[in-house]
Amino acid sequence: xxxxxxxxxxxxxxxxxxxxxxxxxxxxxxxxxxxxxxxxxxxxxxxxxxxxxxxxxxxxxxxxxxxxxxxxxxxxxxxxxxxxxxxxxxxxxxxxxxxxxxxxxxxxxxxxxxxxxxxxxxxxxxxxxxxxxxxxxxxxxxxxxxxxxxxxxxxxxxxxxxxxxxxxxxxxxxxxxxxxxxxxxxxxxxxxxxxxxxxxxxxxxxxxxxxxxxxxxxxxxxxxxxxxxxxxxxxxxxxxxxxxxxxxxxxxxxxxxxxxxxxxxxxxxxxxxxxxxxxxxxxxxxxxxxxxxxxxxxxxxxxxxxxxxxxxxxxxxxxxxxxxxxxxxxxxxxxxxxxxxxxxxxxxxxxxxxxxxxxxxxxxxxxxxxxxxxxxxxxxxxxxxxxxxxxxxxxxxxxxxxxxxxxxxxxxxxxxxxxxxxxxxxxxx
Ligand code: GAL
Numbered sequence: 001x002x003x004x005x006x007x008x009x010x011x012x013x014x015x016x017x018x019x020x021x022x023x024x025x026x027x028x029x030x031x032x033x034x035x036x037x038x039x040x041x042x043x044x045x046x047x048x049x050x051x052x053x054x055x056x057x058x059x060x061x062x063x064x065x066x067x068x069x070x071x072x073x074x075x076x077x078x079x080x081x082x083x084x085x086x087x088x089x090x091x092x093x094x095x096x097x098x099x100x101x102x103x104x105x106x107x108x109x110x111x112x113x114x115x116x117x118x119x120x121x122x123x124x125x126x127x128x129x130x131x132x133x134x135x136x137x138x139x140x141x142x143x144x145x146x147x148x149x150x151x152x153x154x155x156x157x158x159x160x161x162x163x164x165x166x167x168x169x170x171x172x173x174x175x176x177x178x179x180x181x182x183x184x185x186x187x188x189x190x191x192x193x194x195x196x197x198x199x200x201x202x203x204x205x206x207x208x209x210x211x212x213x214x215x216x217x218x219x220x221x222x223x224x225x226x227x228x229x230x231x232x233x234x235x236x237x238x239x240x241x242x243x244x245x246x247x248x249x250x251x252x253x254x255x256x257x258x259x260x261x262x263x264x265x266x267x268x269x270x271x272x273x274x275x276x277x278x279x280x281x282x283x284x285x286x287x288x289x290x291x292x293x294x295x296x297x298x299x300x301x302x303x304x305x306x307x308x309x310x311x312x313x314x315x316x317x318x319x320x321x322x323x324x325x326x327x328x329x330x331x332x333x334x335x336x337x338x339x340x341x342x343x344x345x346x347x348x349x350x351x352x353x354x355x356x357x358x359x360x361x362x363x364x365x366x367x368x369x370x371x372x373x374x375x376x377x378x379x380x381x382x383x384x385x386x387x388x389x390x391x392x393x394x395x396x397x398x399x400x401x402x403x404x405x406x407x408x409x410x411x412x413x414x415x416x417x418x419x420x421x422x423x424x425x426x427x428x429x
Contacts, residue, residue, distance in 0.1 A: 037327025047260035049282020077200035094317035109140030150350035163272035194271035196257035212302030281349030307376035399425035
């Protein structure tokens with residue numbers, strides 16, 4: 001039931017007697033309308049493009065008559081947000097909804113604190129529109145507990161079009177091409193690669209290099225099966241050496257830099273390229289940049305036929321406050337609605353997770369992402385991103401972050417030593 005807010009503007013110019021009567025009537029109506037459910041939402045979408053996307057969700061939820069209580073925790077990749085969430089849950093005061101994805105959904109399910117939303121999923125036919133492997137991630141013991149909002153592709157390379165023109169180069173399809181382009185950019189006085197010196201950004205860049213150097217089968221053996229021989233084998237060593245070869249093409253002020261500030265360097269031509277998931281496209285969009293003209297989106301070298309996916313989703317916590325559940329179910333249904341999926345993803349840089357939408361409003365990068373998602377799925381080259389919580393446990397992910405961060409910053413660590421440490425890190429529980 002919509003509750004209409006009666007404001008002075010609404011009543012301007014009405015005769016006083018009528019004014020009093022209609023104000024009384026309006027107040028009576030407001031009092032009978034269903035109380036707005038306060039839905040507190042934990043998320044970490046605080047950059048320009050992300051915030052605009054979160055605003056879409058807030059506005060649509062409020063159109064349903066519910067109240068969005070923003071619980072935004074800055075910090076790309078969500079590490080800070082997860083810490084804040086644990087504190088709230090331990091205190092017995094969880095938010096109504098939280099941006100949680102991948103295996104962590106099972107861990108929260110084990111805690112018995114999640115609100116099942118299977119009724120919403122059945123009523124809205126989620127099983128018919130979601131890729132099966134994504135539907136599985138959203139379920140705990142066969143019941144939906146997560147509502148997915150998108151498919152982000154991680155293995156992208158974003159390129160400033162003018163910088164590439166300056167060195168008369170083509171987008172690099174192989175790693176040999178990449179380093180030739182990087183050398184030419186360096187000679188032209190342009191920082192070849194923008195990166196933020198944060199563990200998740202270094203880890204994500206390495207994950208992308210490993211996919212391009214070793215291919216999807218290698219990636220699955222190493223990071224899905226956590227096969228020790230593959231983790232410390234020659235292909236992993238080659239991936240680590242290729243990853244570290246990028247370092248001299250990055251700038252010296254990268255420590256602690258947020259990902260979107262690295263993206264801004266490429267947007268403004270301060271750097272030529274960035275390895276980053278397509279939430280980076282949300283920053284180009286907010287800056288009014290056009291793909292194909294101002295910037296290029298290309299699969300990272302060697303990974304053109306592969307696709308690292310990262311699906312954002314929300315889970316809902318059982319809360320004590322009566323009436324919140326209505327807002328939680330409204331939000332779950334809204335997240336998977338065609339209208340939200342289109343508007344949100346146009347802003348977020350990702351593609352809709354429901355497969356029945358027409359993408360004619362989406363740009364060339366999104367259409368390429370969608371085509372590559374389907375092709376990679378058919379070829380067994382669709383892989384979950386471990387750097388973005390889609391694959392290994394948080395403990396193993398953190399241990400991988402540590403190894404890669406140390407390897408990136410310590411030239412004394414050999415690639416073989418780092419590979420051995422990855423194999424050990426995979427055993428973290
Ligand atoms: C990812 C998340 C994206 C974006 C990115 C940067 O983990 O899935 O939606 O927020 O971090 O913060």
